[in-house]
Amino acid sequence: MQGSLIEMTNQNVVISDANSGNDMTIKVASLFSPAAPKPTAAPGKYITISRRQFLKKLETCGGGARINAWVDSMRASSPTHKSPASLAEIEDSNRSWILHHPSALGMFEEIMNASQGKQIVVFLDYDGTLSPIVDDPDLAFMTNEMRDAVRDVAKFFPTAIVSGRCRAKLCCFIFLSCLLILGLIQGNQAVLFQPAKDFLPMMDEVCKVLLEKTKSTPGAKVENNKFCLSVHFRCVDEKIWTDLAEQVRLVLKEYPKLRLTQGRKVLEIRPTIKWDKGKALEFLLGSLGKPPKFFPAPTVVNSANDRYLGVLYSNPVSVFCPLGYANSNDVFPVYIGDDRTDEDAFKVLLLVLLICLDKFLSSSKLFLTHICMINNQVLRKRGQGFGILVSKVPKETDASYSLQEPREASTSICNFAYPSHHLLYSSDILRMVGDRLVYFKISGYVLLTTLGRMETTETTRTVEGLTQRTNLPHPGRF
């Protein structure tokens, strides 16, 4: 469990979160009731407590503290200020975070190796993962490159976009005829789950109240996502965030069946049912069928070097069938997300990841970085999978890997899309050099693959540049 440093001053508690590199200041009076006296520390000394415990404490305090907690939590998931910490401290904190959450780009080979014999299923968050974060939520579009990457990955693996957005809006953004929110891009097959539909009239009513109450706050925006109402703070002056949060709290007070969560400069109001992205992930896994056993697995193109397995292993495109994956060992979920709501999905994957690492990576350094997290309870769970957090700054997370920004996510998604299928079935294999190099052509790209690493280049014309950079032999003319 990562800790936070709390410095006691006369009126304030300063939480210095070593991981996010951000300081938050919270009034002592709102934090500690007479029944729960202030912790004491010698002048200039720090008390270390878990940040999660700290926020939990705030949630259970009175109105003022709760609002501070919401605002602080929003700030931490989308930092607004540079930390006053020194450059060296920031670098240190970044280094340590990356060690625990290595870049998913560099870990591609490990991920592919760990998925051997499994059906990869890809889960993608939308805002901040597939689309860059923008001021106006109605203008959060994917780039063409990302759209292609998602379409390609969905050709080969069951792929779901898991988002709090309403379906109509998301479909319009993505502009893919085969995609539905909380659904699977899998031909025209879609799975929908709407566990909160009884709440719809209440959600509409609350939306109207929120619109009315927030209309005088410059920059505030209320978004009706049908099962979740989002109050956006991104364009509101930070000085009045607390006032806006108080307005939201007062509205929510009248609706005990609704609860509040925080995201990136957004407060979200949802029904108090047990439904979050972790549950969505489990539900979607349960809705997927086992892949047809068209091809014996694993299939190795060049048996002289089984390190190709990670790249060349076939994951046949799965078809829908009533048998679910939920408790199956045959599935390998990969979840990419950027926000607090994605943490519920990462938690589900973390439980299964450790088993996977135990099985496949016991001798690797990756395993060593995770071994400290293993406990008996976790080991009793079964399965495998990877959570990948998209974030430029260190954040407390249950994801195992990281990516800096949506652009990296699209490269990562491409990595998942290309190697597993095409090389095996297509006639596009252009050249194999010894047992360590393969070039193949797909969708106008030439892919250079060596021991699981892959680079893409636009056409044959740039292969020269690629071979020079990588010191690998030129594949010759094709």
Ligand SMILES: O=P(O)(O)OC[C@H]1O[C@H](O[C@H]2O[C@H](CO)[C@@H](O)[C@H](O)[C@H]2O)[C@H](O)[C@@H](O)[C@@H]1O
């Ligand atoms: O639950 P999620 O799928 O992760 O959705 C969280 C919120 O995502 C969107 O807001 C975020 O992206 C916006 C566009 O880039 C940005 O302006 C906002 O600050 C972010 O929080 C969406 O608009 C919200 O409705 C979701 O609650």
